[in-house]
Amino acid sequence: MPTTPDQKLWTRTRQAVHAEVARIAMGLFLERGFEATTIDDIAVAAGISRRSFFRYFGTKEDIVLGDLAAHGELIREELEARPAAEDAWTALINALRHAPRLGQDDVTMLKISKMLYGTPSLRARSLEKHLQWQALLTPEIRRRLGVAPDDEHDLRADAIVACVLMCVDVAGEAWTRSAGSQSLEDLLLEAVAAVRGSAADA
Amino acid sequence: MPTTPDQKLWTRTRQAVHAEVARIAMGLFLERGFEATTIDDIAVAAGISRRSFFRYFGTKEDIVLGDLAAHGELIREELEARPAAEDAWTALINALRHAPRLGQDDVTMLKISKMLYGTPSLRARSLEKHLQWQALLTPEIRRRLGVAPDDEHDLRADAIVACVLMCVDVAGEAWTRSAGSQSLEDLLLEAVAAVRGSAADA
DNA sequence: AGCCTATCTGGCACTTAGTGTCAATCGGTC
DNA sequence: GACCGATTGACACTAAGTGCCAGATAGGCT
Numbered sequence: 001m002p003t004t005p006d007q008k009l010w011t012r013t014r015q016a017v018h019a020e021v022a023r024i025a026m027g028l029f030l031e032r033g034f035e036a037t038t039i040d041d042i043a044v045a046a047g048i049s050r051r052s053f054f055r056y057f058g059t060k061e062d063i064v065l066g067d068l069a070a071h072g073e074l075i076r077e078e079l080e081a082r083p084a085a086e087d088a089w090t091a092l093i094n095a096l097r098h099a100p101r102l103g104q105d106d107v108t109m110l111k112i113s114k115m116l117y118g119t120p121s122l123r124a125r126s127l128e129k130h131l132q133w134q135a136l137l138t139p140e141i142r143r144r145l146g147v148a149p150d151d152e153h154d155l156r157a158d159a160i161v162a163c164v165l166m167c168v169d170v171a172g173e174a175w176t177r178s179a180g181s182q183s184l185e186d187l188l189l190e191a192v193a194a195v196r197g198s199a200a201d202a
Numbered sequence: 203m204p205t206t207p208d209q210k211l212w213t214r215t216r217q218a219v220h221a222e223v224a225r226i227a228m229g230l231f232l233e234r235g236f237e238a239t240t241i242d243d244i245a246v247a248a249g250i251s252r253r254s255f256f257r258y259f260g261t262k263e264d265i266v267l268g269d270l271a272a273h274g275e276l277i278r279e280e281l282e283a284r285p286a287a288e289d290a291w292t293a294l295i296n297a298l299r300h301a302p303r304l305g306q307d308d309v310t311m312l313k314i315s316k317m318l319y320g321t322p323s324l325r326a327r328s329l330e331k332h333l334q335w336q337a338l339l340t341p342e343i344r345r346r347l348g349v350a351p352d353d354e355h356d357l358r359a360d361a362i363v364a365c366v367l368m369c370v371d372v373a374g375e376a377w378t379r380s381a382g383s384q385s386l387e388d389l390l391l392e393a394v395a396a397v398r399g400s401a402a403d404a
Numbered sequence: 405a406g407c408c409t410a411t412c413t414g415g416c417a418c419t420t421a422g423t424g425t426c427a428a429t430c431g432g433t434c
Numbered sequence: 435g436a437c438c439g440a441t442t443g444a445c446a447c448t449a450a451g452t453g454c455c456a457g458a459t460a461g462g463c464t
Contacts, residue, residue, distance in 0.1 A: 010431070010440065038420065049443045054422065123333070124326040131325070155376045155389065156396035162372050163365040163397050170364050174357045187357065194358035195365050195397065216412085240449065251414045256451065 018056050021046045025063045030111050034064070034119045061125040064116065068126070072133040075099045079140050088144045088157070092137065092164050093192055097185055106180055113176040130165045137161050167191035220258050223248045227265045232313050236266070236321045263327040266318065270328070274335040277301045281342050290346045290359070294339065294366050295394055299387055308382055315378040332367045339363050369393035 024046045028037045039060055043050045057063050079095035086094065104112070116122050139149035141157040171187035227244045241262055245252045259265050281297035288296065306314070318324050341351035343359040373389035 013431095014441090039422090040420085051423095051444075052442060055441080058422085060421080120330065124330055127329040127333075128322065128326055131329075152379060155372055155393055158372045158376070159369055159393035159396040162368040166364040166368045167361055170357055170360045174360070177354060191357055191361035194361040241451090242449085253415070253452095254413060257412080260451090262450080 014056075017048075021048065021053065021056055022063050022066070026112075029064070029115060030108075034060075034115055034122060059125075061122055064112070064122060065125050065129055068129040069132060071099070072129070072136050075133065076136045076140065079137055084144075086144075088141045088160055089164070089192075089196065091144060092141060092161065093188070095137075096164070096168060096188065110176065110180050113172065117173055117176050127169075130169065133165060134158070134161050163195060164192065167195065216258075219250075223250065223255065223258055224265050224268070228314075231266070231317060232310075236262075236317055236324060261327075263324055266314070266324055267327050267331055270331040271334060273301070274331070274338050277335065278338045278342065281339060286346075288346075290343045290362055291366070291394075291398065293346060294343060294363065295390070298366070298370060298390065312378065312382050315374065319375055319378050329371075332371065335367060336360070336363050365397060366394065369397065 021042070025037070025042045028041060028045060037060075039053055040050055042060075042063075043053045046053070057066065075095055078099045079091060082091040082095055116126055138157045138161050141161055142149045142151060142154065145154070145157055145160075147154045147157065167188060168191075171184060171191045174187050174191075175182065175184045223244070226248045227239070230239045230243060230247060239262075241255055242252055244262075244265075245255045248255070259268065277297055280301045281293060284293040284297055318328055340359045340363050343363050344351045344353060344356065347356070347359055347362075349356045349359065369390060370393075373386060373393045376389050376393075377384065377386045
């Protein structure tokens, strides 16, 4: 159907297949568990070959965590857009609070979270993603600290970013444990307050 | 040689083999790299079968990180031995500072650190170990915060422990980057100071 | 010594993740 | 219709990790 060739067709096709495979795979994961689902299962269910699966996703974990890289980019943009008057902590936390959530409904999110925190290989990958976010956000925090964005000697920015992201993680885990009974945002502020002693504005 | 049967023989034998295999494997890792060394290589070099290797180490990463679990236990003991007058942060940091290092010389440690921070699978496992430490240390921190040690609703202790361990990680990375030119302890205090604004006593 | 049991060991087969290669195919263009 | 570039599936391969089984060996018991 070459009706709207606004982009290369196979680019659109590729994205469509990617999304479709991810959708089917997530369905299988939530149904029978992440580790119990093999890549062969996914390939069969999605109607593609095993080999083709690996052309769309580098690893099985990437199906669940693949979007996190893009999400980190959004947070970085949000962070750089924060007013210059905000100090490093405030800007970082507000960037996280205001970053657009690219997500499902809460019930599905909770299921995914439970899977994420309960599956070792997924947990490990998710921590690695946090490391990527860290590298992404640190330069801007260095700037707000009055240091050159590429100054590797000053580890203050690294420490601050790492701690805030750790707070996100702790909050996420608490949110999952409590089955979403408290808002993720409140939990994040609570965690940060425990570390800092004060919270940020709206 | 059943000269000193102070313990079961095969217990001592097992520990000896474990240590020997670890020694040989670490040699191979440092010589040709972690990922470039297969388990078959290690088994051949150690004179055991592939199958037996997995009876001593669950994964290849465990050779490098296996001792960390025991190390976490030492830190917990150190933490519980800190005077009651010390607040959560101070006790935690001092416990980390005074915990006995079960280590090699600095040159070897630096090589291992570089391998650790430079190999994704090792990095991931090391972060998982930090999670174990977190679970190990959180109850005592909760106690110092005046909460029940098993109170899962209060995430303050989780946040504090997570942040301090993240500071350890950031300090370790900076130490590795700077090739050990600054002491790890100073870097840790610097990282914590960036988060808190003040340091602990000696 | 002889027996019994628990443990360790090596070998084999198996599953799963992930990669390299290659010939066939399909969309889009001239 | 012919050409070009990207995609695809099939096959073979490496490497991690697990299950199973039969043989060796240490230690205890009589």
